[in-house]
Amino acid sequence: MQISKDEVRHVARLARLALEDEALDDMAAQIGTILAYMETLNRIDTTAVQPTAHAVSAPITPVREDVTGEHLPRDQALSNAPAEDGESFVVPRVID
Amino acid sequence: MPLYELTIEAAADLLQRGEISSEDLTRAVLARIAALDDRVGAYLTVDREGALEQARRADELRAAGQATALTGIPLGIKDVICTRGLRTTCASRLLDNFIPPYDATVMQRLRQAGAVVLGKTNMDEFAMGSSTENSGFGPTANPWDLSRIPGGSSGGSAAAVAANMCLGSLGSDTGGSIRQPASHCGIVGLKPTYGRVSRYGLVAFASSLDQIGPLGKSVMDCALLMNVICGHDPRDSTSVSEPVPDFTRLRADGLQGLKIGLPVEYFEAQGLDADVRQAVAGAVATVEALGAETVEISLPHTQYGVAAYYIIAPSEASSNLARYDGVRFGVRREDDGDLLDMFRRTRSAGFGAEVKRRIILGTYALSAGYYDAYYGKASQVRTLIIEDFRKAFAQCDVLLSPVAPTPAFAIGEKTADPLTMYLSDVFTLCANLAGIPGISIPCGFSSAGLPIGLQIMGRHFDEARLLAVAHHFEQATDFHKRKPEL
Numbered sequence: 001m002q003i004s005k006d007e008v009r010h011v012a013r014l015a016r017l018a019l020e021d022e023a024l025d026d027m028a029a030q031i032g033t034i035l036a037y038m039e040t041l042n043r044i045d046t047t048a049v050q051p052t053a054h055a056v057s058a059p060i061t062p063v064r065e066d067v068t069g070e071h072l073p074r075d076q077a078l079s080n081a082p083a084e085d086g087e088s089f090v091v092p093r094v095i096d
Numbered sequence: 097m098p099l100y101e102l103t104i105e106a107a108a109d110l111l112q113r114g115e116i117s118s119e120d121l122t123r124a125v126l127a128r129i130a131a132l133d134d135r136v137g138a139y140l141t142v143d144r145e146g147a148l149e150q151a152r153r154a155d156e157l158r159a160a161g162q163a164t165a166l167t168g169i170p171l172g173i174k175d176v177i178c179t180r181g182l183r184t185t186c187a188s189r190l191l192d193n194f195i196p197p198y199d200a201t202v203m204q205r206l207r208q209a210g211a212v213v214l215g216k217t218n219m220d221e222f223a224m225g226s227s228t229e230n231s232g233f234g235p236t237a238n239p240w241d242l243s244r245i246p247g248g249s250s251g252g253s254a255a256a257v258a259a260n261m262c263l264g265s266l267g268s269d270t271g272g273s274i275r276q277p278a279s280h281c282g283i284v285g286l287k288p289t290y291g292r293v294s295r296y297g298l299v300a301f302a303s304s305l306d307q308i309g310p311l312g313k314s315v316m317d318c319a320l321l322m323n324v325i326c327g328h329d330p331r332d333s334t335s336v337s338e339p340v341p342d343f344t345r346l347r348a349d350g351l352q353g354l355k356i357g358l359p360v361e362y363f364e365a366q367g368l369d370a371d372v373r374q375a376v377a378g379a380v381a382t383v384e385a386l387g388a389e390t391v392e393i394s395l396p397h398t399q400y401g402v403a404a405y406y407i408i409a410p411s412e413a414s415s416n417l418a419r420y421d422g423v424r425f426g427v428r429r430e431d432d433g434d435l436l437d438m439f440r441r442t443r444s445a446g447f448g449a450e451v452k453r454r455i456i457l458g459t460y461a462l463s464a465g466y467y468d469a470y471y472g473k474a475s476q477v478r479t480l481i482i483e484d485f486r487k488a489f490a491q492c493d494v495l496l497s498p499v500a501p502t503p504a505f506a507i508g509e510k511t512a513d514p515l516t517m518y519l520s521d522v523f524t525l526c527a528n529l530a531g532i533p534g535i536s537i538p539c540g541f542s543s544a545g546l547p548i549g550l551q552i553m554g555r556h557f558d559e560a561r562l563l564a565v566a567h568h569f570e571q572a573t574d575f576h577k578r579k580p581e582l
Contacts, residue, residue, distance in 0.1 A: 003460075007460075008456065011456050011459050011460045011463060012456055014459050014463065015414060015443075015455045015456060015459040016418075016421070016436070016439040016440050016443055017440060017443055017444055017447075017452055017455065017456065018440040018441070018444045019444070019452070027452070027453065027456060030453060030514055030515075031453070031456060031457055031460065033514075033515055034406065034457060034514065034515055034518075035457075035460075037402075037403060037406075037515055038403045038406070038407060038470065038474075040399070040400060040403050041400055041403050041404065041407075041473050041474065041477055042473075044397070044400060044477060044480065046473060046476035046477065046480070049476040049477075049479050049480060050476070050479055051472060051475030051476045051478070051479060052475055052476075052478045052479045052482060053304060053475060054290075054304050054334065054531075055290055055304070055482060055529065055530050055531025055532075056289065056290045056291045056334070056336065056531045056556060060291070060336045060337055060338060061291065061333060061334055061335065061336050061337070062328070062330075062337050063333070064330040064333075072197055072198065076197035076198075077197070077424075079195070079197055080193070080194055080195060080424065080425035080426075081423075081424055081425065082422055082423075082425075082426070082427070082428035083428070089423050089424055091423055091435055091438065092430060092433065092434055092435050092437070092438050093434065093435075094434065094435045
């Protein structure tokens with residue numbers, strides 16, 4: 001399966017990654033090889049097969065009571081922030 | 097015997113009898129790390145002062161009669177598990193400065209038991225890899241041959257246990273990341289059933305596959321760690337309420353009457369190394385001599401496991417790793433640009449090549465027009481793989497197989513070819529797709545003297561049986577007694 005440089009650029013953009021032009025070539029080649037291998041799955045007829053998202057599920061995973069529990073104090077939640085003002089995370093301007 | 101060579105079981109006994117203190121034991125292991133880790137590179141962070149303080153507190157607890165089996169036992173923790181106040185990087189440059197404000201549930205449990213945390217062990221960045229070469233801070237070497245990889249992604253944990261730089265360790269296993277490094281380093285590693293151990297505070301890679309588990313010098317040591325880390329946690333909605341047995345009560349009745357399945361697809365796989373084949377054949381003979389009955393069974397969708405896994409895991413990863421945007425934590429990169437520009441700079445500078453590859457692969461597989469063909473299809477094949485195991489366990493109690501197709505390969509050997517690296521996970525990742533438990537134990541050595549592991553897989557929540565079978569095998573063999581010369 002071939003994947004073009006433009007497709008990789010588009011997907012990288014969706015994933016909020018910026019790749020140099022050279023890295024795009026390598027990435028397209030590698031992703032192409034991997035996707036070609038994924039084609040092996042098309043040998044299996046899965047028409048009537050239900051998909052599985054989780055191998056172990058309800059009813060043995062109990063649901064907790066809907067009550068307020070402990071949470072991180074604000075100063076701790078902000079303790080790793082690259083930029084903060086004591087109340088909020090600070091980011092570059094979004095709206096002019 | 098130097099104290100750092102002790103198993104958890106032996107050290108706990110000496111501590112209990114008052115013959116050693118945790119402070120002595122912890123000092124001995126810290127000295128071992130100081131002497132060796134320049135060459136092995138198992139640790140990303142060593143918390144010398146913190147460990148000694150915890151050791152002294154453990155000794156006080158013991159003096160007050162409040163000790164448990166793990167009180168005062170020095171452990172290494174994979175750097176993907178959040179440790180309050182102790183840097184946790186996931187081996188990513190992006191999290192170079194991250195100090196978790198909270199403990200993972202497994203850490204709360206270990207601390208309650210009085211265990212001592214020595215530091216944080218190296219890994220593939222965000223647990224994505226099979227060799228620990230994807231660490232943003234440099235690779236870890238295999239203690240048996242420093243030119244080889246220790247396996248991955250929990251390579252630092254496995255190398256630290258094998259080189260006596262901790263008594264035991266916690267790792268995480270998404271596609272084999274505990275079992276494969278345990279195999280390559282000649283130690284024991286257990287991936288529990290999905291849901292058995294809380295993932296709260298485990299930095300997420302692929303949430304439907306990730307599971308924390310122990311790495312140890314013996315089966316009993318892994319059982320001792322399991323007794324502490326397992327159990328329901330309201331903070332992880334996928335953690336289950338199944339009763340947790342005492343895993344150290346390893347059944348004494350041998351392997352009589354046990355039915356062991358040998359999955360033909362695992363033994364006939366292309367690229368299975370001759371030494372590995374021979375070691376596993378020897379293990380089959382051993383379990384038969386111990387009274388088990390073996391039966392050939394088929395897991396017909398095994399050959400599709402790698403393809404299904406490498407769609408599902410990167411898809412989940414591409415979503416999980418969206419949080420690394422430089423807003424709430426991590427190393428932010430910005431110029432004069434806007435918010436989107438800051439996101440892109442932060443992520444592009446912080447993530448390594450393999451992480452970017454998987455994010456792009458996963459984003460592609462989930463993107464409009466491709467979702468059904470990739471993620472949808474892989475999720476259906478996952479159902480077929482689960483069905484394979486369900487049918488197999490109607491015919492046998494456990495499955496026995498190789499862990500990895502080859503012994504540890506050379507550092508640099510597979511880094512240029514991601515797909516070849518992925519294919520080395522062929523025997524381990526189906527257990528993650530099915531959520532079943534699997535253990536790796538030493539079962540031989542290659543002609544070059546490298547350790548080879550044996551995998552035992554079982555039904556959901558049947559870890560006690562896996563540990564019992566592994567224990568009997570261990571007691572009947574000497575492979576676990578051989579140690580690397582460093």
